[in-house]
Amino acid sequence: MSRSNPRVLSTLERAGGFASAQEVYRLMQREGESIGLTTVYRSLQSLVSDKIVDVLRRDDGEAIYRMCGGAHHHHLVCKGCGDTVEIEGGAIEKWAKTIASEHGFKDVGHTAEIFGLCPKC
Amino acid sequence: MSRSNPRVLSTLERAGGFASAQEVYRLMQREGESIGLTTVYRSLQSLVSDKIVDVLRRDDGEAIYRMCGGAHHHHLVCKGCGDTVEIEGGAIEKWAKTIASEHGFKDVGHTAEIFGLCPKC
DNA sequence: TCACAAATGAAAATGGTTTTCATTTCCATG
DNA sequence: CATGGAAATGAAAACCATTTTCATTTGTGA
Numbered sequence: 522m523s524r525s526n527p528r529v530l531s532t533l534e535r536a537g538g539f540a541s542a543q544e545v546y547r548l549m550q551r552e553g554e555s556i557g558l559t560t561v562y563r564s565l566q567s568l569v570s571d572k573i574v575d576v577l578r579r580d581d582g583e584a585i586y587r588m589c590g591g592a593h594h595h596h597l598v599c600k601g602c603g604d605t606v607e608i609e610g611g612a613i614e615k616w617a618k619t620i621a622s623e624h625g626f627k628d629v630g631h632t633a634e635i636f637g638l639c640p641k642c
Numbered sequence: 643m644s645r646s647n648p649r650v651l652s653t654l655e656r657a658g659g660f661a662s663a664q665e666v667y668r669l670m671q672r673e674g675e676s677i678g679l680t681t682v683y684r685s686l687q688s689l690v691s692d693k694i695v696d697v698l699r700r701d702d703g704e705a706i707y708r709m710c711g712g713a714h715h716h717h718l719v720c721k722g723c724g725d726t727v728e729i730e731g732g733a734i735e736k737w738a739k740t741i742a743s744e745h746g747f748k749d750v751g752h753t754a755e756i757f758g759l760c761p762k763c
Numbered sequence: 764t765c766a767c768a769a770a771t772g773a774a775a776a777t778g779g780t781t782t783t784c785a786t787t788t789c790c791a792t793g
Numbered sequence: 794c795a796t797g798g799a800a801a802t803g804a805a806a807a808c809c810a811t812t813t814t815c816a817t818t819t820g821t822g823a
Contacts, residue, residue, distance in 0.1 A: 524770080526770085557771065559812085560771060578703055580699075582699055582779080583810065584703065612736075616731075616734060617756045621718065621756055626720070626756070627759045630756075630757055631756045632701070634753050635747075635750060636698065636750070636751055636752065637742050645801080662779090664778090680802075680803050680804080681801080703811085705779085
Protein backbone atom coordinates (compact mmCIF):
# COMPACT_ATOMS: atom_id res chain seq x y z
CA MET A 522 0.00 0.00 0.00
CA SER A 523 1.06 3.55 -0.48
CA ARG A 524 0.18 6.57 1.56
CA SER A 525 -0.44 10.01 0.08
CA ASN A 526 2.53 12.26 -0.31
CA PRO A 527 1.52 15.40 1.63
CA ARG A 528 3.08 17.73 -0.90
CA VAL A 529 0.60 16.48 -3.49
CA LEU A 530 -2.37 17.46 -1.36
CA SER A 531 -0.84 20.82 -0.58
CA THR A 532 -0.24 21.46 -4.26
CA LEU A 533 -3.80 20.52 -5.12
CA GLU A 534 -4.97 22.98 -2.48
CA ARG A 535 -2.78 25.69 -3.90
CA ALA A 536 -4.20 24.97 -7.36
CA GLY A 537 -7.62 25.94 -6.05
CA GLY A 538 -8.50 22.36 -5.17
CA PHE A 539 -9.27 21.58 -8.81
CA ALA A 540 -6.69 20.06 -11.13
CA SER A 541 -5.73 17.00 -13.12
CA ALA A 542 -2.91 14.69 -12.12
CA GLN A 543 -0.80 16.02 -14.98
CA GLU A 544 -1.42 19.57 -13.87
CA VAL A 545 -0.48 18.83 -10.28
CA TYR A 546 2.67 17.17 -11.56
CA ARG A 547 3.64 20.06 -13.83
CA LEU A 548 2.88 22.55 -11.09
CA MET A 549 5.15 20.73 -8.65
CA GLN A 550 7.92 20.55 -11.22
CA ARG A 551 7.64 24.23 -11.99
CA GLU A 552 7.98 24.92 -8.29
CA GLY A 553 11.14 22.87 -8.14
CA GLU A 554 9.69 19.96 -6.17
CA SER A 555 11.29 16.65 -6.95
CA ILE A 556 8.56 14.10 -7.50
CA GLY A 557 7.63 11.49 -10.06
CA LEU A 558 4.42 11.36 -12.04
CA THR A 559 3.75 7.89 -10.65
CA THR A 560 3.78 9.21 -7.11
CA VAL A 561 1.39 11.98 -8.01
CA TYR A 562 -1.07 9.45 -9.42
CA ARG A 563 -0.69 7.16 -6.44
CA SER A 564 -1.17 9.97 -3.97
CA LEU A 565 -4.27 11.22 -5.70
CA GLN A 566 -5.76 7.72 -5.80
CA SER A 567 -5.11 7.35 -2.14
CA LEU A 568 -6.70 10.72 -1.39
CA VAL A 569 -9.73 9.64 -3.38
CA SER A 570 -10.13 6.36 -1.56
CA ASP A 571 -9.76 8.21 1.72
CA LYS A 572 -12.54 10.53 0.51
CA ILE A 573 -10.36 13.58 0.98
CA VAL A 574 -10.71 14.51 -2.67
CA ASP A 575 -13.32 13.85 -5.30
CA VAL A 576 -12.62 12.75 -8.82
CA LEU A 577 -14.62 13.62 -11.90
CA ARG A 578 -14.02 13.83 -15.61
CA ARG A 579 -13.39 16.59 -18.07
CA ASP A 580 -15.07 16.39 -21.44
CA ASP A 581 -11.88 14.97 -22.91
CA GLY A 582 -11.87 12.18 -20.36
CA GLU A 583 -9.00 13.49 -18.25
CA ALA A 584 -9.64 12.97 -14.55
CA ILE A 585 -9.74 16.05 -12.42
CA TYR A 586 -9.35 16.01 -8.67
CA ARG A 587 -11.07 18.32 -6.34
CA MET A 588 -11.08 18.83 -2.61
CA CYS A 589 -14.53 18.26 -1.31
CA GLY A 590 -16.64 18.50 1.77
CA GLY A 591 -17.08 15.19 3.55
CA ALA A 592 -20.71 14.23 3.03
CA HIS A 593 -21.89 12.13 0.10
CA HIS A 594 -23.13 14.34 -2.69
CA HIS A 595 -23.69 14.51 -6.44
CA HIS A 596 -22.72 16.91 -9.18
CA LEU A 597 -24.45 19.24 -11.56
CA VAL A 598 -22.04 19.63 -14.46
CA CYS A 599 -22.12 22.16 -17.29
CA LYS A 600 -21.58 20.58 -20.70
CA GLY A 601 -20.29 23.86 -22.00
CA CYS A 602 -17.67 25.10 -19.56
CA GLY A 603 -17.30 22.10 -17.28
CA ASP A 604 -18.30 24.09 -14.24
CA THR A 605 -19.63 21.88 -11.46
CA VAL A 606 -21.92 22.43 -8.52
CA GLU A 607 -22.16 20.04 -5.60
CA ILE A 608 -25.75 19.10 -4.90
CA GLU A 609 -27.69 17.24 -2.27
CA GLY A 610 -29.13 13.94 -3.32
CA GLY A 611 -31.76 13.23 -0.71
CA ALA A 612 -34.34 12.04 -3.21
CA ILE A 613 -31.84 9.81 -4.96
CA GLU A 614 -30.72 8.07 -1.80
CA LYS A 615 -34.27 7.03 -1.10
CA TRP A 616 -34.95 6.01 -4.68
CA ALA A 617 -31.82 3.85 -4.83
CA LYS A 618 -32.63 2.14 -1.57
CA THR A 619 -36.22 1.46 -2.56
CA ILE A 620 -35.48 0.07 -6.01
CA ALA A 621 -32.65 -2.06 -4.70
CA SER A 622 -34.67 -3.64 -1.95
CA GLU A 623 -37.55 -4.30 -4.37
CA HIS A 624 -35.11 -6.49 -6.28
CA GLY A 625 -33.54 -8.02 -3.22
CA PHE A 626 -30.18 -6.30 -3.64
CA LYS A 627 -27.98 -5.73 -0.60
CA ASP A 628 -24.94 -3.58 0.11
CA VAL A 629 -26.23 -0.86 -2.14
CA GLY A 630 -24.51 2.18 -3.55
CA HIS A 631 -25.23 4.46 -6.46
CA THR A 632 -23.92 7.10 -8.81
CA ALA A 633 -25.82 10.00 -10.24
CA GLU A 634 -24.85 13.06 -12.15
CA ILE A 635 -26.87 15.79 -13.80
CA PHE A 636 -25.52 17.64 -16.80
CA GLY A 637 -26.79 20.53 -18.84
CA LEU A 638 -25.93 24.04 -19.90
CA CYS A 639 -25.31 26.58 -17.18
CA PRO A 640 -26.77 30.11 -17.41
CA LYS A 641 -23.49 31.53 -18.74
CA CYS A 642 -23.26 29.03 -21.60
CA MET B 643 -16.05 16.12 -43.28
CA SER B 644 -17.70 12.83 -42.71
CA ARG B 645 -21.35 11.99 -42.36
CA SER B 646 -22.66 9.42 -39.93
CA ASN B 647 -22.89 5.85 -41.09
CA PRO B 648 -26.56 4.93 -40.53
CA ARG B 649 -25.73 1.43 -39.35
CA VAL B 650 -23.87 2.93 -36.40
CA LEU B 651 -26.94 4.79 -35.24
CA SER B 652 -29.13 1.76 -35.71
CA THR B 653 -26.73 -0.35 -33.68
CA LEU B 654 -26.64 2.21 -30.91
CA GLU B 655 -30.42 2.11 -30.85
CA ARG B 656 -30.44 -1.64 -30.66
CA ALA B 657 -27.97 -1.47 -27.76
CA GLY B 658 -30.57 0.38 -25.74
CA GLY B 659 -29.23 3.76 -26.77
CA PHE B 660 -26.37 3.53 -24.30
CA ALA B 661 -22.98 2.21 -25.29
CA SER B 662 -19.33 3.08 -25.79
CA ALA B 663 -17.72 3.31 -29.20
CA GLN B 664 -15.86 0.08 -28.55
CA GLU B 665 -19.09 -1.66 -27.61
CA VAL B 666 -20.88 -0.46 -30.72
CA TYR B 667 -17.94 -1.68 -32.76
CA ARG B 668 -17.84 -5.11 -31.12
CA LEU B 669 -21.60 -5.44 -31.44
CA MET B 670 -21.48 -4.69 -35.16
CA GLN B 671 -18.68 -7.17 -35.66
CA ARG B 672 -20.53 -9.86 -33.78
CA GLU B 673 -23.50 -9.24 -36.06
CA GLY B 674 -21.33 -9.70 -39.10
CA GLU B 675 -21.35 -6.05 -40.20
CA SER B 676 -18.22 -4.98 -41.97
CA ILE B 677 -17.06 -1.71 -40.49
CA GLY B 678 -13.88 -0.18 -39.13
CA LEU B 679 -13.40 1.18 -35.65
CA THR B 680 -12.39 4.52 -37.14
CA THR B 681 -15.73 4.84 -38.87
CA VAL B 682 -17.59 4.04 -35.68
CA TYR B 683 -15.74 6.83 -33.88
CA ARG B 684 -16.31 9.28 -36.70
CA SER B 685 -19.98 8.45 -36.97
CA LEU B 686 -20.52 8.85 -33.26
CA GLN B 687 -18.71 12.19 -33.25
CA SER B 688 -20.85 13.35 -36.09
CA LEU B 689 -24.03 12.23 -34.34
CA VAL B 690 -22.91 14.13 -31.27
CA SER B 691 -22.26 17.33 -33.14
CA ASP B 692 -25.64 16.96 -34.83
CA LYS B 693 -27.14 16.60 -31.34
CA ILE B 694 -28.66 13.28 -32.22
CA VAL B 695 -26.78 11.56 -29.46
CA ASP B 696 -25.37 12.73 -26.17
CA VAL B 697 -21.94 11.82 -24.91
CA LEU B 698 -20.91 11.36 -21.34
CA ARG B 699 -18.17 9.57 -19.44
CA ARG B 700 -17.96 6.41 -17.46
CA ASP B 701 -16.02 6.46 -14.22
CA ASP B 702 -13.05 4.94 -16.02
CA GLY B 703 -13.06 7.75 -18.56
CA GLU B 704 -14.51 5.78 -21.45
CA ALA B 705 -16.99 7.83 -23.47
CA ILE B 706 -20.50 6.49 -23.67
CA TYR B 707 -23.04 7.58 -26.24
CA ARG B 708 -26.71 7.84 -25.69
CA MET B 709 -29.59 8.71 -27.92
CA CYS B 710 -31.17 11.82 -26.61
CA GLY B 711 -34.91 12.03 -26.71
CA GLY B 712 -35.69 8.33 -26.74
CA ALA B 713 -37.04 6.94 -23.52
CA HIS B 714 -34.20 5.99 -21.30
CA HIS B 715 -33.86 3.88 -18.27
CA HIS B 716 -31.35 3.12 -15.58
CA HIS B 717 -29.56 0.05 -14.40
CA LEU B 718 -29.37 -1.94 -11.25
CA VAL B 719 -26.05 -3.73 -11.44
CA CYS B 720 -24.78 -6.60 -9.31
CA LYS B 721 -21.23 -6.07 -8.08
CA GLY B 722 -20.80 -9.82 -7.78
CA CYS B 723 -21.96 -11.36 -11.06
CA GLY B 724 -22.43 -8.25 -13.20
CA ASP B 725 -26.07 -9.04 -13.82
CA THR B 726 -28.09 -5.95 -14.68
CA VAL B 727 -31.75 -5.09 -14.37
CA GLU B 728 -33.31 -2.23 -16.28
CA ILE B 729 -35.29 0.03 -14.05
CA GLU B 730 -37.61 2.97 -14.35
CA GLY B 731 -36.27 6.26 -13.13
CA GLY B 732 -39.38 8.37 -12.66
CA ALA B 733 -38.26 9.86 -9.38
CA ILE B 734 -34.83 10.64 -10.78
CA GLU B 735 -36.17 12.47 -13.80
CA LYS B 736 -38.07 14.82 -11.59
CA TRP B 737 -35.16 15.29 -9.21
CA ALA B 738 -32.76 16.09 -12.05
CA LYS B 739 -35.15 18.56 -13.61
CA THR B 740 -35.84 20.31 -10.33
CA ILE B 741 -32.23 20.62 -9.25
CA ALA B 742 -31.15 21.78 -12.69
CA SER B 743 -33.75 24.50 -12.98
CA GLU B 744 -32.95 25.69 -9.46
CA HIS B 745 -29.49 26.45 -10.76
CA GLY B 746 -30.64 27.86 -14.08
CA PHE B 747 -29.35 24.95 -16.15
CA LYS B 748 -30.92 24.20 -19.53
CA ASP B 749 -30.81 21.24 -21.90
CA VAL B 750 -30.60 18.84 -19.02
CA GLY B 751 -29.76 15.16 -18.90
CA HIS B 752 -28.52 12.83 -16.22
CA THR B 753 -26.98 9.51 -15.41
CA ALA B 754 -27.77 7.27 -12.49
CA GLU B 755 -26.85 3.75 -11.66
CA ILE B 756 -27.48 1.62 -8.62
CA PHE B 757 -25.14 -1.18 -7.68
CA GLY B 758 -25.18 -3.78 -4.98
CA LEU B 759 -25.23 -7.52 -4.41
CA CYS B 760 -28.06 -9.48 -6.01
CA PRO B 761 -29.90 -12.20 -4.09
CA LYS B 762 -27.83 -14.94 -5.71
CA CYS B 763 -24.50 -13.42 -4.69
C1' DT C 764 24.13 -2.05 12.34
C1' DC C 765 20.80 -5.21 10.22
C1' DA C 766 16.70 -6.56 8.16
C1' DC C 767 12.44 -5.78 6.35
C1' DA C 768 8.52 -2.99 4.92
C1' DA C 769 7.00 1.06 2.61
C1' DA C 770 7.76 4.62 -0.76
C1' DT C 771 9.57 6.18 -4.95
C1' DG C 772 10.15 6.90 -9.87
C1' DA C 773 11.90 5.56 -14.59
C1' DA C 774 10.48 3.00 -18.07
C1' DA C 775 7.33 -0.07 -20.25
C1' DA C 776 2.70 -1.57 -20.94
C1' DT C 777 -2.28 -0.58 -21.51
C1' DG C 778 -6.19 1.03 -23.75
C1' DG C 779 -9.34 4.39 -25.48
C1' DT C 780 -9.26 7.83 -28.97
C1' DT C 781 -7.49 10.52 -32.90
C1' DT C 782 -4.69 11.18 -36.96
C1' DT C 783 -2.64 9.87 -41.25
C1' DC C 784 -2.90 8.37 -45.62
C1' DA C 785 -3.74 5.35 -49.33
C1' DT C 786 -7.70 3.30 -51.34
C1' DT C 787 -12.50 2.81 -52.59
C1' DT C 788 -17.13 4.48 -53.41
C1' DC C 789 -20.29 8.15 -55.11
C1' DC C 790 -21.98 11.17 -58.15
C1' DA C 791 -22.33 15.04 -61.20
C1' DT C 792 -20.83 16.37 -65.66
C1' DG C 793 -19.27 15.97 -70.53
C1' DC D 794 -20.57 5.05 -70.58
C1' DA D 795 -16.09 7.51 -69.04
C1' DT D 796 -13.82 10.52 -65.87
C1' DG D 797 -12.47 13.47 -62.39
C1' DG D 798 -12.93 15.23 -58.02
C1' DA D 799 -15.14 14.99 -53.43
C1' DA D 800 -16.53 12.22 -49.62
C1' DA D 801 -16.16 7.91 -47.07
C1' DT D 802 -13.59 4.18 -45.41
C1' DG D 803 -10.37 1.54 -42.56
C1' DA D 804 -5.65 -0.28 -41.37
C1' DA D 805 -2.00 1.19 -39.09
C1' DA D 806 0.45 4.56 -36.59
C1' DA D 807 0.44 8.23 -33.37
C1' DC D 808 -1.31 10.18 -29.01
C1' DC D 809 -1.83 10.64 -24.35
C1' DA D 810 -3.65 9.79 -19.73
C1' DT D 811 -3.20 6.23 -16.68
C1' DT D 812 -1.46 1.87 -14.67
C1' DT D 813 1.94 -1.62 -13.94
C1' DT D 814 6.48 -3.40 -13.28
C1' DC D 815 10.51 -3.58 -10.99
C1' DA D 816 14.78 -2.11 -9.20
C1' DT D 817 16.30 1.22 -5.94
C1' DT D 818 16.03 4.23 -1.95
C1' DT D 819 14.26 5.57 2.46
C1' DG D 820 12.47 4.84 6.94
C1' DT D 821 12.01 2.18 11.14
C1' DG D 822 12.04 -1.10 14.73
C1' DA D 823 14.88 -4.68 16.83
